[in-house]
Amino acid sequence: MPELPEVETSRLGIAPYCVNHKITHILVREPRLRWPVELSIGKKMVGQTITQVERRGKYLLLVTGIGQLMIHLGMSGSLRVLSRITEPGKHDHIDITLSSGNVIRFNDPRRFGSVIFNSQGELHPLLSRLGVEPLSDEFTPELLYQICHQRKAAIKSVIMNSRLLVGVGNIYAQEALFRAGIHPARAANKIAMARLARLTEMIKQVLNEAIEAGGSSLNDFTSAEGRPGYFQHTFQVYGRGGKPCKQCQSKLKQMVIAQRTTVYCCRCQR
DNA sequence: CTAAGGACCTGTCGGC
DNA sequence: TGCCGACAGGTCCTTA
Numbered sequence: 475m476p477e478l479p480e481v482e483t484s485r486l487g488i489a490p491y492c493v494n495h496k497i498t499h500i501l502v503r504e505p506r507l508r509w510p511v512e513l514s515i516g517k518k519m520v521g522q523t524i525t526q527v528e529r530r531g532k533y534l535l536l537v538t539g540i541g542q543l544m545i546h547l548g549m550s551g552s553l554r555v556l557s558r559i560t561e562p563g564k565h566d567h568i569d570i571t572l573s574s575g576n577v578i579r580f581n582d583p584r585r586f587g588s589v590i591f592n593s594q595g596e597l598h599p600l601l602s603r604l605g606v607e608p609l610s611d612e613f614t615p616e617l618l619y620q621i622c623h624q625r626k627a628a629i630k631s632v633i634m635n636s637r638l639l640v641g642v643g644n645i646y647a648q649e650a651l652f653r654a655g656i657h658p659a660r661a662a663n664k665i666a667m668a669r670l671a672r673l674t675e676m677i678k679q680v681l682n683e684a685i686e687a688g689g690s691s692l693n694d695f696t697s698a699e700g701r702p703g704y705f706q707h708t709f710q711v712y713g714r715g716g717k718p719c720k721q722c723q724s725k726l727k728q729m730v731i732a733q734r735t736t737v738y739c740c741r742c743q744r
Numbered sequence: 745c746t747a748a749g750g751a752c753c754t755g756t757c758g759g760c
Numbered sequence: 761t762g763c764c765g766a767c768a769g770g771t772c773c774t775t776a
Contacts, residue, residue, distance in 0.1 A: 477769060508752075508771085532770075549770055550754075565754085584753045586770060600772090629745060636771070645769055712769090733749075735767080750774080756769085 476547040478608070479640030481532045483688030484553050488578055489527040492536060494571040496523045504567040508548060508588040510583075511568070515591050519543065524572075531604045531640030536570075541593040544600070548586030554579045604639040608677050609725045611640070615671035619621055622662035622670060629665060630658035631732040633677065642677060644734045645712045646684065650677045652711045657743045658736045659729065711737040 476484070500516035500725060502503075511520075522538035529535065529680055534553075536543040545553070556577040559569065568580040580589060592598040605621075606613045621638050624631070633639055635649050642650070651658045653676040687707050710720055715728030719739040728737050 480769080506753095546770085548753095549768070580752095583755065584768090584770095586753065625746075631747085634770095643769055732747095734769095746776105748774105749774085751772085752770105755768085757765105759765095760763090 476532060476549075476551065477643035477684075478529075478532060478647070479545060479684035479688050481529055481534060481625065482685050483642075484547070485529045485534055486525050486688075488534075488553055488555060489496075491572065491574070491576045492524040492527050492578065494523065494525070496521065497538070497570060498573050499569075499571040501569040501571070502567070503562060503569075504585070507582065507585050508546070509590060511589050512591055515543075515589070518591055519570075530601055531607070532643075533601065539710070539744060542592060544590040544592055544598060546581065546583060546590075547741060548584060548588070548590045549716065550556065550584040551582035551587035602642050603637050604691075605636060606640070608639055608641050613674065613678070614692070615667065615674045616668045618674045618699070619629065619667055622665060625662040626664075627662055628659045628731050629656060629662045629673075631734060632662045633654055633673075634732065639677075644736075645709065646677070648679045648682050648712045648737055649709055652738065652743060653680060655743055658731055658738050659744070691717070698712065712738065 485609055497519045500519055502511050502515065505511035518540065519538065522540055524536050524538055526537045527534065528537060530545060536545065558575060559571070559577055565583045566579055566581050570578040590598065591677055601646060606617060622632060623666050625632055630647050630651060633642050634644070641727040644714050648658065650673060654669065654673040656673060711726060715737045717726055718724065719726055719742060722738060722739065722741050724741045727740050728735060730736065
């Protein structure tokens with residue numbers, strides 16, 4: 475599920491239960507995630523108090539005095555807060571129990587997610603190669619121009635490349651390009667500055683809207699059933715191939731870019 | 745350096 | 761109903 479807005483929603487959802495609480499136990503039922511989960515993760519973290527829950531790209535960072543737990547939700551991961559340990563469901567791979575008695579439960583059917591320990595003061599290699607945060611002031615039209623002007627790859631691949639720009643996945647790349655009126659396959663270096671400026675703005679806009687929608691539909695991060703915190707957003711193009719464009723009514727086209735389905739309007743996007 | 749494709753994994757859905 | 765292939769919201773790694 476998760477792109478940046480879902481990760482941010484998860485962060486906001488678990489933070490109140492984590493911050494200023496001590497980790498009393500970490501149970502790893504299934505260590506075979508994207509990267510093998512360290513067996514010593516519990517020994518290291520138990521007794522530590524979580525001081526903050528941060529986000530870098532799509533990584534959630536549970537910060538303590540000795541280091542941080544880096545959680546990535548991959549394609550299918552989710553977090554949930556339980557008021558006590560309950561019978562684990564399928565794919566409930568990791569439980570982090572806190573001094574309050576609450577449990578942060580990590581579920582991930584496809585196991586593309588990860589839970590990694592990173593020592594205090596060290597910059598983890600997976601974080602060190604990440605690009606700019608799209609919602610930060612650093613992400614400007616000028617920076618996007620710098621990123622694009624020497625790349626001939628499709629603009630969609632460029633904005634989805636986490637070494638350049640983090641957090642934009644297949645859904646929001648499509649939505650932002652539609653809003654900006656840019657064809658997803660257009661070579662990045664063939665887009666005029668003014669249009670890149672518009673794209674910069676639309677990336678921020680679509681992510682911010684999704685975060686807001688997440689926040690408002692996030693009533694129950696502790697609910698026992700279902701996935702917490704995710705929301706049915708209405709999309710302009712994502713998943714709407716063959717349907718009429720909401721702007722001009724022409725039939726939305728579909729193509730594959732960088733191995734991923736891409737829907738766009740050939741009239742509204744050039 | 746860039747760009748493109750494969751790999752990792754399970755679940756679901758549509759077609760036969 | 762059952763089986764099979766295609767596809768799913770990520771991203772690292774290898775190859776050219």
